Amino acid sequence: MGPLSGYKIIEVAGIGPGPFACMLLADMGAEVLRLDRTGSAFSVGRAEMDVLNRGRRSAAIDLKNPDAVEVVLRLVESADALVEGFRPGVAERLGIGPDACLARNPRLVYGRMTGFGQEGPLAPVAGHDIDYIAMSGMLSQFGRAGENPLPPINLVGDFGGGGMYLAFGVVCALLERERSGQGQVVDAAMVDGAAHLGSMIFGLRAMGLWSDERGTNLLDTGAHFYEVYETADGGHMAVGSIEPQFYAILLEKTGLAGEDLPAQMDRSAWPAMKERMAAIFKAKTRDEWTAIFEGTDACVAPVLSLEEAAAHPHNQVRGTFTEVAGVVQPAPAPRFSRTPGAISGPPVPAGTHTEAVLTDWGFSADEVGKLRAAGVVA
8 A cells, every 4th residue: 555545547658758657656556557559568578577567457449549539538537647658749639638638537637748848849859868868968967078978878868857757746736636626737858857857967067066078077987086996807896985084984995095195176186096096996806895895984886787786685685676577676666664665566468457447447348348349449
C-alpha cells in the first residue's frame, strides 16, 4: 500500500520518459492502466524484461479506430490522471486531448510529456535526449577540457528532466486538486526539466565561480580532487574530496600528506596535481584502493559495474536493487516509513489484461466482446 494507493492513472503507451514517470507512480502504489497499441508490444527488446513497464496492467487499443476514442473517454471518467507523450496536437487530433478529457472529468490531471514543450518554434520538431539537453545548455557542461561534450547517456533529458518532472508535476496537480476540486494540464518538457536540473550551475556561473570552458571547474573533472582515476588493473576510483577535511584524508591515504603542496583551490596547480594523482592511483589495483579508503570520509569510491553495484554489500543491506521474474533491477525509491512502495508485478506484453481491466473499469462483458470483434481492442 504505497503512498499513491487508491489513485487511478491511464498511461497512453510511449517510450522513455513517459513509461519512466508511470513506473514511478506505479511503484508508489497507484493503479496505472497502460493503453498499448494493438499489434505492438511498444517496448525495447523482450516485453517481459522492459523494466520501465513494470507494475501495471496492459490493455491493447487501436487509437486510430474512431470507436477507440469513446473507450478512452469512458476510462477517463473514473481516472485521476492521464499521461501521454505524443507530439503537440496529436492527442487532440485523435480526440483524446485535454479539452475532450476534462469535459468528461473536470477533476482529471492531464500529464503531457514532450521534448520541447507544447508551444514554441521547436514544439513540433522531433528530437531525442541528446537534442533536448543540448538545447537546455546542459550538454555543453559534460566532458573534459579540450574534448567534445559527452552525453551522460539519457539520464538528464529522458529520465531526470523528463519522466521525473512529469511524475512530480502529476503528483503536485493531484495535491492541488484536493483544495480546488479541479484538474489541470501538466506540460512537462525535457528541455525545461534539463535546464531546471542545472539551477545550481547557473547560480555558480552568475557568482563567477563556474567557467563556460568545459572540464575546468570544480565538479566537471577540472579539479584533481573531483576526478575519476584509472587503477593498475584497469579499474577506476571516483574521487570527490571537496571539503578541506576530506581533502586532507585524500592526501594522507595517497601518501602526499606532509609535502609542500599548492593550496587545494589553486586552480593553476590543478593540472599538475591531477597528473600526480593519476600516477599514484595507477600504482595499485581498484580493490587495493577500495580497502585503503573504505570507512573513511575521503569521499572516494570504486567505480562499480551494473552487476557489481547490485551485489555490493551496502546496496544489498539497503535493498537498493531487487529481482523480479529473474530480472535484476532498481527497487522503488524513495523510502517511506509507513506506506512503502512496491513492484506489483513484472512488465507484460501489450494487451495481456485487456478484458480484465476493461471489466474492472466499468465495461460489461458484452461491451468488451463487441469492442474485440470490431478490432478496437485486442
